[in-house]
Amino acid sequence: MSTFLSQIANGLMFGSLIALIAIGYTMVYGIITLINFAHGEIFMVGAYGGLATLTYWVPTAVVAQWYFALPIALVAGALVAMLVAIAMERFAYRPLRNAPRLAPLITALGVSVALQEAVRVFYPGATAAIPFPPLFLDGAFVIPIGDGVVIRYTGVLLIVVSLALAFALERFVERTRLGRAMRATSQDRDVARLMGIDPDRVIVLTFAIGGALAGVAGVLYGSYLNNINIDMGFQNGIFAFTAAVLGGIGNIRGAVVGGLVIGLVRALGGQYLPGGTAYDYVWIFVVLIIVLVFRPQGFFGESERVRA
Amino acid sequence: MAFLEVRDLVVAYGAIQAVRGVSFDVEQGQIVSLIGSNGAGKTTTLRTLSGLLRPVSGTISFDGEQIQKQPAHSILSRGMAHSPEGRRLFARMTVEENLRLGAYTRKDEEGIAKDMQRVYDLFPVLGERRGNKAGLFSGGEQQMLAIGRALMSRPKLLMLDEPSMGLSPIMTQLIFDTVKELRSEGTTVLLVEQNALAALGLSDRAYVIDLGRTTLSGTGHELLADPRVQEAYLGEGVGAE
């Protein structure tokens, strides 16, 4: 029983991280119907950006206090990731806005490789995994069920920050003028232009938000696992992309639910299914296939996209 | 110089020239119609006026400025609103959200609220169902909302592309009455219609577009009486009256 609950907790922690990354995939797809395969690398770059800020720009005495280090690292990671995402849109995708769909897709793979290599070459020591400082209260509390369920404080932080950001984003999209402009652009770009909306600005905003969330996820990931490596973007990017599809691509709430489902499947599958954690991709894709057979549009997707 | 002046407009989709020489004038306070058969280039002309398409050549001057190189979003801010063919509402948004999007470029909350009320006065059914998703409405109601949405930017020139498409005669009458009412309030209207009889009846001026060119023009009544127009565009309409 306590093992089961521990795995549920682990699943929710990992899942909320994946959810935060998945939001970026789903938002960009919703606006420009591009699967931005480089988005996983934005997550990775955010982690390195946060780490670089703590390592090279902030005095050690400040970093030693988690209540300074945590916000600094989160903001720095979000900013770096956001800037890279904006640059990626501006220089890699915008010139291909009217090109055949395959062109930006291939470009995304190219950007992905370029970002990984850039970090490998230019970040000191990035050829191997790098230790990442814990940014929150170390330690854990124990829920007294069975042998005790150990919950790390960092894991709680991860869930709270991720879900709070996802919730805030949904409010933003549903309630504000800019959020309405984003929805309008995603539903019918030409008519959005007729309303006076500049799609370029909406698209930049979308990449910026998705990038910032991925950057936050990168820093949280580092703080949770205590080390980062340049493959983290690729590995978790696949999980996040799957989460976005599972939830219904284009839908923010779907991305969050998809992320949590993937986290749970991975944790419980790793514990109870034959093969263990070595087969985590297998179980996740099995779930994806089963869901898509019965609900091709994912949990929250529209059965038919209304677009011109 | 006329309020809206279109000269020798040529517009192409890739290699296909859909508009090959369209010229016309719209004076302030008038209703001006463009009529023509399917594929004549009416919609293409409107989409070019509102900046969704770039002309190959020709000029468009609106309120004293050339706008053929302006992007769509800045043309709206200059006072030209376009209710597109097929209505194209944001189906998954409510009536109120659609109207708010129509007022996207405005910041005067009070004015927006007042204009929204004006749309609800014009079309009471929209007011009663302001919280409903636009996609659930009937064709006529959707057309009302499409017009209302275009009005929310307080346009000096309102462009309507086939507002009567798919509507019952009663609904068509209501829409055309609204267009007349808008003119009496000072809005200039550029109307594209297949229903030539109804359009010519209320137009101060009208132009016939044939195979991408403006071929005939005159007041609404002149064109109604013109045998060439009667033969090509009013045949069915007159018979059905």
Ligand SMILES: Nc1ncnc2c1ncn2[C@@H]1O[C@H](COP(=O)(O)OP(=O)(O)OP(=O)(O)O)[C@@H](O)[C@H]1O
């Ligand atoms: N997106 C497009 N790509 C290629 N050709 C197009 C496109 N849109 C329209 N056309 C062509 O351009 C020509 C003019 O079309 P347009 O829609 O402007 O006509 P219209 O006068 O509005 O017709 P209707 O009364 O049927 O709405 C037609 O031959 C049409 O097939």
Ligand SMILES: [Mg+2]
């Ligand atoms: Mg048309």
